[in-house]
Each structure stands twice: as C-alpha cells, then as structure tokens.
Amino acid sequence: MDDVDLVIPSLRRIYQRLLRALGPQQWWPAKSSFEVMVGALLTQNTAWSNVEQAIGQLTRARALSPKALARARPTRLQRLIRSSGYFRQKAAVVQGFSRWYLSRYRGSPRMMFRVPLETLRRELLAVKGIGPETADSILLYAGRQPIVVIDAYTRRIFRRHHLIEGGESYDQLQRFVTQRLPRDVQLYNEFHALLVAVGKRYCRRRDPHCAACPLGVFPHQGER
Ligand code: SF4
Numbered sequence: 001m002d003d004v005d006l007v008i009p010s011l012r013r014i015y016q017r018l019l020r021a022l023g024p025q026q027w028w029p030a031k032s033s034f035e036v037m038v039g040a041l042l043t044q045n046t047a048w049s050n051v052e053q054a055i056g057q058l059t060r061a062r063a064l065s066p067k068a069l070a071r072a073r074p075t076r077l078q079r080l081i082r083s084s085g086y087f088r089q090k091a092a093v094v095q096g097f098s099r100w101y102l103s104r105y106r107g108s109p110r111m112m113f114r115v116p117l118e119t120l121r122r123e124l125l126a127v128k129g130i131g132p133e134t135a136d137s138i139l140l141y142a143g144r145q146p147i148v149v150i151d152a153y154t155r156r157i158f159r160r161h162h163l164i165e166g167g168e169s170y171d172q173l174q175r176f177v178t179q180r181l182p183r184d185v186q187l188y189n190e191f192h193a194l195l196v197a198v199g200k201r202y203c204r205r206r207d208p209h210c211a212a213c214p215l216g217v218f219p220h221q222g223e224r
Contacts, residue, residue: 009161009218011180015187018194021214025193028141030055033109035064036142037101040134041094042084053083066107069098093129100127113143121147132170140192146185148177149192153199160203160220 009017030036035055042051057080058064063072072080077091084090098107104123105112112120117139124135132150139145150173159166164176181187202213210216 009215011163011177011191014161014215014218015181015191015194017214017217018198019190022194022197024190025197027189027193028137033142034066034107037097037138038064038069038094040137040141041097041129042081042090043137044086044090044131044134046085050083050085054081057081057083066098066102069094070102089129096128097130109142113145117145117147120145132174136174140185140188144185146183146188148174148181148188150174150177151192151196151199153203154192154195156205157195157198157203157215160208161215161218162221 028036028039030039038058039051039055042054055064058069061076061080063069063077063080069077072095074088074091074095077095078087081087081090081094101107101112115123120143121135121139124130124138125132130138136147136149139147140149150170154177155164155166155168155173158164158173158176164173168176177191181191198213198215202209202215210220
C-alpha cells in the first residue's frame with residue numbers, strides 16, 4: 001500500500017470532495033433517539049425506503065416505544081415491520097433489544113449514553129442480533145458518540161480507491177478511518193452518510209458510474 005500512498009487521496013480529501021459535491025446528508029432522519037435505534041436494527045440488508053415504511057407502520061400503530069415493542073405480540077410486530085424484510089428475525093431482534101433497553105436503562109437514552117463508549121459498545125454487541133455496524137450506528141447516530149461506522153459501501157469504495165486490500169476485518173477498517181480523521185462526531189456522522197450516498201448513486205457492485213461520481217477524479221479501479 002505504501003507504493004501508492006503518493007497517489008491515493010487522503011480520507012480528508014475524499015470527505016471534503018464529497019461534502020462539496022453532495023452537501024450535508026442530514027443523518028439520521030428520525031424524530032427520537034429510540035427511532036434511530038429501531039431504524040438501525042431494521043436497516044440491515046434492506047433499502048432505507050423499506051425501513052421508513054416499517055417505522056411509519058409502527059408509529060401509526062403507536063408501537064414505536066420500548067414498552068410497546070417489548071410487550072407486542074410477535075405476529076403483530078412481524079406484520080408491522082414486514083416491509084423491512086427478514087421480518088420474523090428482525091421482530092425478534094427489535095423486541096429483544098427493547099426488553100434489554102428497558103431492563104438495563106429503563107428505556108432512557110440519557111442513562112444509556114452516559115455509560116463509557118467502549119463499555120456500552122460491548123453491551124450492545126452482546127444483545128442478540130446486533131453486530132458491529134448496528135452497534136456503531138446506534139452509538140453514533142442515536143447517542144452522538146465519537147465512533148466510526150463501517151459498511152459494505154465503505155469497504156467497496158476504499159478498495160476501489162486503493163486505500164485498502166478489501167479483506168480487512170470490521171475492526172481493522174474502523175481503526176483505519178479512526179487513525180486518519182479527527183475524533184469528531186459530526187465529521188463521522190457526515191462521512192459515513194456521504195459514503196452511503198456515493199455507494200447508492202454511483203459505486204454499485206456491478207457497473208459503477210465513475211464518470212459521474214465526485215470521486216472519479218481520484219485514481220480508482222471501478223471495474224473490480
Ligand atoms: S463509482 Fe468509481 S469513482 Fe465513484 S467511488 Fe466508486 S470506484 Fe470511485
């Protein structure tokens with residue numbers, strides 16, 4: 001990787017270019033921190049528009065609260081979140097998380113996000129169905145904690161721009177970003193949101209649109 005260090009862009013340059021081209025992404029679109037948490041649980045392996053539908057259903061059914069979700073009948077919950085896909089599995093995860101959140105933090109974001117970041121991250125990762133990307137999304141977007149979120153788009157964009165090999169673990173990629181950007185909640189928030197925007201609009205798995213992409217000015221290998 002050292003051989004190409006002189007030609008690959010820094011993360012700061014990537015961030016600045018994306019912010020200039022695409023503007024602030026206003027993440028996370030939600031009315032409460034609990035809504036962010038539920039959105040983070042539902043968004044795994046599905047498009048955000050499907051999550052929005054599920055959140056809308058929960059809201060209209062007055063079920064978008066830790067207590068309501070903890071008590072809901074599984075079949076009702078599955079019906080309400082059906083649009084988000086994998087609805088049986090996700091209903092169990094959302095309910096398990098809500099019960100944990102109530103028993104551990106009485107459903108209070110203030111209590112929860114008072115806990116030191118690393119401790120809370122470990123607790124979240126111990127909740128069934130929560131992996132690193134979901135835990136970090138909850139910490140960053142619901143709790144405004146300074147932690148970097150990594151997803152498949154980040155990996156693809158970084159690999160295509162020769163920043164990484166591609167086979168790195170989640171933790172390695174997170175360290176890679178953390179070591180290269182200032183520890184800043186708003187920066188982490190915007191950087192991840194911008195990478196997601198690029199991934200969705202341009203950096204598709206097949207047939208990336210490099211000619212139109214704001215990162216097309218940097219050396220890349222879009223065809224891989
Ligand atoms: S679409 Fe092309 S230029 Fe844009 S991020 Fe992907 S590889 Fe880079």
